[in-house]
Amino acid sequence: MNEYFAAILTAFWLGILTSISPCPLATNIAAISYVGRRVGEPGKIFQAGLLYTLGRTAAYMAIGIVLVSSLLSAPVLSHILQKYMNKFLGPILILVGLVLLNVVSFSFSGGGVSEKLQSRVDRMGVWGGAFLGLLFALFFCPTSAALFFGSLLPLAVQQHSSIVLPAVYGVATGLPVFLFALLIALGANRVGTAFNLITHFETWARRITGLIFILVGIYYTLINIFGIML
16 A cells, blocks of 8 residues: 555656646646637636646546556566566656656657637637647657656556546646736736746755656666665
């Protein structure tokens, strides 16, 4: 039980770290700003923020259910994962840590928002927030891809949690949206200050998390692959 609770906290922190990374954070603010300008009322802007978060959560839950359940339901693959997951975990954590420290980088082709998509969101009103949350959750930046596929999914497989951990991660990715939805509703001049503060915090949080991932990854690698007991 303690191990599963620790996994939930880890999933929550991974979601927070994803949400304040530059690419997802900018996407979140742009989405809520776009919807907010069209619904007009401050209350509805906050509703759009909530729906945006629910959309992101639904997307990550769907991916988790499909991938984790598929991995665990295949007898041969499930046996391999249960037997070798501890051996895989160390190198995976080291790789994710290197990505967070910008030592290793990947390039992803970003997805733009077409005029057709913009008009569809306009017609949906406040519910456009949920649609954009669902859609933008699938646009993985290098950092978010490393955190989700490199850290969360292995953790979910290890804990046999195809729903709860991805859901916790999804909710955490949307928490800053509540803040910015509120700020946008109160006045756009407050958004820039909050963005700068969160960006500064993200830099140090990402570096510290990356260093911890590398150290833990080295620890798991030494124990589970080389059999060195520390």
